Amino acid sequence: MNTTVLFIHGEWLSAAAWDNFSSRYRACGYTCIAPPWPLSEGPPERLRSAPHTDFPRLGIRQIIEHYAALIRRMPQPPLLIGHSLGGLLVQMLLDRGLGCAGIAIAAIPPRGVIPRLSVLSRAIPMRMAWGSWKRVMYFPLPEFTQQFTQAMAIQDIALLYANHIVPAPGRIFFEAAFGIGTYVDFANDRRAPLLLIAAENDHSVRPCVVTSNYRHYNRSAASTSLKCFAGYSHWLITEPGWEQVADYTIEWAQTQLGRF
Template structure:
């Protein structure tokens, strides 16, 4: 039985954010792939430390991961966080992937996003609205993204994981550009939506709204909110419980060991 999982990181992050999950999934027999966004590659294909991306749009990111999926011998499980969670939904809508897990995802077009716009506005304004890249300040990271970490853990995580993000991605996701999915697509593969109760970036109520929109189809859709977890739930203490839940859910979709 094929057990391949494709991890898709979000904005301001690199594939290194998936290291914990890759170890957990690998221990359960999965082949793990975590390729970076196109703009985060060096000529050798490695992620550049402190990468400063050139202008990059959502369409190019989606096509990038679609080509990876189409090049695999078997359809993979798709797992994404933030913008990566939106990409998972868009790929599933294209008929790609055997199942998808969207963690604290950006909503597709058609889901009310005013609260999201308010939460992301400081990032959009930081550095000037016409700059190609958007930086995440340490203050934003510590208070909005990873507020459950200790001060020392926040500093270490910020240095290790946070990079500049293409500002164009912010505009497109906030305005719903190239973010449309067919919520009535009955042929879509199973989708699991995950969020942390204490997520100050992607509120639990927003992910629940995404879940309700996907229920316009008969395609299997599940929703799980993890108590006392932040937007950093894939790397903060207790990440094991989240990873194990994802593995358990994926096995119910593709059969047990």
């Protein structure tokens, strides 16, 4: 039986950031889709310059309902793979009984995981400033470059920024920080298998946060795995060496789905 992989992007990255992972999975016989968030259709260049009339009001509830509705229309439950906020959405969807397995990469944690506020430690005060929850937020190139100084050449960083970095609704940062609409039942024994992935040099979602997230699932008999990649940053799905991350997730998925 052919398995569909549903890739869910997080804040800042466009859905096209999954192109490399998708090609890897398709080579192994998977069908891959990477739909964008609501109100996020179009190339990054256009999204960075668009007026964004309704985008500031986009919250986590609307985003997860968008993906839940898509999954319910599928003939078979898909494998879910998400990055950052997308990784949080993967956990929430699995908790709802959607998806045959899930992989959460550098995931913002659900409500109840401590220290949750640390996921935004580098965003304060810019993205937690008063009133930013009702504005469109932008990721400045200098700040983005600073996070890649040890991993990529400057020209490669600029290309990555041009191809993939898009604005984000400020509302999601407040909702993620304060656990608004991000509840997960960590004791859910019926949840499908979940893999949590951390990156050693991640300054946005630190490895200790992912580990804390993982430990909360000790309350459940459902399968939960944890993997930390040494030397990688928060952008491990697009930075050099992404192949190692992708191949690890494929091996894990094939083990869970019995596709050897």
